[in-house]
């Protein structure tokens with residue numbers, strides 16, 4: 018029976034392979050046809066807005082970054098694309114109230130005092146819950162007791178006792194800075210309680226009758242809008258007597274903002290304000306002598322040229338604190354900007370810093386740097402680290418794990434195949450006029466080209482997310498959209514993976530966070546959740562600031578909600594979403610910190626279950642390149658913040674490299690997976706063993722299978738001539754396509770681009786081009802010439818050597834999908850089993866994965882591992898996932914990886930040398 022099935026299976030494969038080869042070339046023609054039509058529509062639309070083209074560089078990046086922090090719900094709603102089928106779910110949530118309104122503040126304080134005295138007198142039925150009340154309810158006696166630190170800082174004991182050891186160190190460090198009249202950067206990893214440490218310190222200052230203000234002076238905390246009310250509720254919990262008012266339309270204060278500022282200032286309270294608000298009210302705020310100015314998520318001022326960066330530097334106080342879990346995100350210049358705010362002059366002038374620190378460290382960071390560059394970079398990185406260390410306190414989760422006992426985290430990068438439709442569109446766009454004009458050697462490098470690049474990359478990213486995000490743009494407004502197929506999961510490779518994940522997690526009882534960069538994608542995902550009746554909550558810029566904190570609370574406390582859907586920028590910063598234990602990062606950001614921030618929403622203090630994070634990337638596309646940039650940027654930041662000895666495996670990359678669609682190599686690996694092949698993830702050994710037993714129970718069966726395979730391979734060999742011919746044809750077509758892209762026929766004017774219509778292109782260009790590119794520019798190297806060299810080199814590169822492999826790979830994937838139609842249920846089961854074992858056999862076992870796991874093993878961890886393995890097996894088998902890497906290992910094992918690569922290359926060279934020797938003799 019088995020023989021018959023296998024025979025049937027292999028023969029069908031052969032038939033389908035032939036069929037595939039025949040249809041391949043005609044498909045290729047169709048691809049260009051279809052995509053040309055789509056690209057044509059886009060170009061037409063882009064042409065309409067010619068004059069906006071030059072406006073790109075005029076946009077102030079802080080406005081772009083901060084718009085989600087300022088706009089009211091109505092403002093944001095107006096900009097939402099009008100996508101069909103996305104009726105917004107009602108999200109009934111209560112607001113949190115700040116102390117802007119004096120009456121409400123007095124009422125709150127009265128309620129707290131009453132509850133405290135109730136708790137002290139033994140009544141546990143309290144109406145207000147705060148840290149001091151909790152302390153009493155836990156059996157402690159005196160809520161007013163203090164812990165006195167060296168030089169007299171009185172920290173309320175109820176706080177001190179509840180702080181983790183490293184948090185106490187943080188409070189002491191802040192006190193030292195205070196005494197030396199110095200600013201500083203609290204850079205603990207996300208979720209380690211930076212907010213709590215700051216509140217503990219401010220509360221201690223308020224409690225200490227010393228200094229010019231005899232306690233805590235009036236202070237300002239600037240934070241992204243999403244976390245403003247989180248600050249309020251933390252203050253109300255940890256330090257209920259302090260007055261904290263929000264200067265924002267969502268705050269409780271009514272009327273004139275001058276009055277609020279004056280009241281707050283006079284009562285030595287804490288003013289909470291957004292970054293955009295700070296710019297708006299800068300004049301009023303700067304006219305007063307505030308004691309503290311604290312920037313939460315302070316990396317917001319990483320660009321020294323933005324308005325907000327300039328404003329915050331003008332505050333006349335030495336007590337400037339910056340809180341961020343990601344102090345350095347894209348480049349060393351950012352570090353300079355942060356330090357110039359809190360320790361002006363420490364890192365010299367901007368130009369001196371760039372010349373003497375940023376350039377040599379970055380240059381020496383690339384894998385293709387000379388030994389001299391590398392050695393210089395190392396020494397300078399060490400020197401820089403020594404300069405900044407006294408003013409920066411940073412602890413990682415790994416370092417404090419013994420105190421906080423976080424559950425395990427498993428972070429994987431999944432390389433998802435594009436759907437056929439996406440592939441067609443992607444190829445078509447690569448051949449469109451827009452891309453041709455980007456790669457056109459006659460184009461001068463300047464802002465218009467920058468804008469073109471950003472638009473081009475943004476479009477590719479849209480196609481990777483879902484074809485409809487791209488097609489919707491290209492449609493005429495009058496044209497109808499098919500609501501049945503609009504946003505359908507099967508039309509996007511990554512959506513198919515999300516669909517599978519959600520289904521499995523629902524059965525496994527996991528709740529998830531899904532982050533995406535774009536609002537349009539958020540709508541498509543939301544529509545998907547509605548269609549499949551997943552209960553969810555959604556948060557993006559359109560949710561009013563005052564409701565965001567309550568939305569978060571609702572999700573954390575109500576397990577009915579399976580999914581929390583958010584844009585990375587709004588939902589990814591500073592908030593606690595420990596109700597979920599699974600995270601999907603749907604699309605990568607140029608800035609690695611943005612994705613890291615998002616995933617840290619779930620893996621933080623308060624999380625009790627093991628967390629799994631999936632970063633989805635479309636295989637072979639721009640998303641892989643973005644991920645590679647992330648790896649480099651991570652390396653750069655680790656070199657300064659953690660260990661100057663870290664090494665990198667990535668070299669500089671080219672513009673042309675961004676505008677390609679890479680195919681899998683002969684091992685079936687994507688480019689990134691082959692770069693980090695030792696970090697590939699496989700399915701749990703235990704399962705593998707079980708499956709092996711089940712599948713290979715009879716040696717006889719294996720022998721028969723082998724025999725049959727031989728026979729079939731003979732048949733395949735017979736048809737090889739035809740195959741090669743087809744392969745040669747396909748190669749020719751591919752060559753022509755590439756030539757068209759790199760050597761465009763004399764075309765009329767290149768298409769105009771509408772920059773401002775496209776929200777996604779509003780990323781700083783520096784995030785896109787590599788660090789070295791920026792430095793080349795900064796050092797006034799001849800960038801243009803450089804670019805031309807790159808483009809010319811790219812033209813002569815041999816790019817089609819992978820074609821035969823691609824075709825073979827395509828045959829394999831296609832047949833795997835189609836074969837099921839020909840068999841009965843039982844046959845299918847057997848075949849699936851076989852495919853399963855094959856796909857597992859294809860994936861090497863991950864050598865490094867054990868190193869990043871903590872030693873702790875409990876039942877939950879075992880369950881999670883098997884849950885994750887099950888998920889992965891399903892994804893490999895059904896959802897088109899091509900490779901999976903362990904993200905932490907990719908980031909951490911760069912050095913090991915380089916050595917392994919070198920070793921492999923050296924072994925290969927040695928083999929060649931021996932062969933040459935034999936041949937010569």
Ligand SMILES: Nc1ncnc2c1ncn2[C@@H]1O[C@H](COP(=O)(O)OP(=O)(O)OP(=O)(O)O)[C@@H](O)[C@H]1O
Pocket residue numbers: 179180181184205206207208209210211212213214341342590591592593617621622623
């Ligand atoms: N000592 C503590 N006792 C109890 N809970 C704590 C303590 N420290 C922190 N937490 C809790 O841990 C969570 C994370 O804390 P917090 O939001 O302050 O982290 P963070 O470092 O500011 O994070 P991010 O960088 O993401 O903004 C919060 O829910 C907070 O209440």
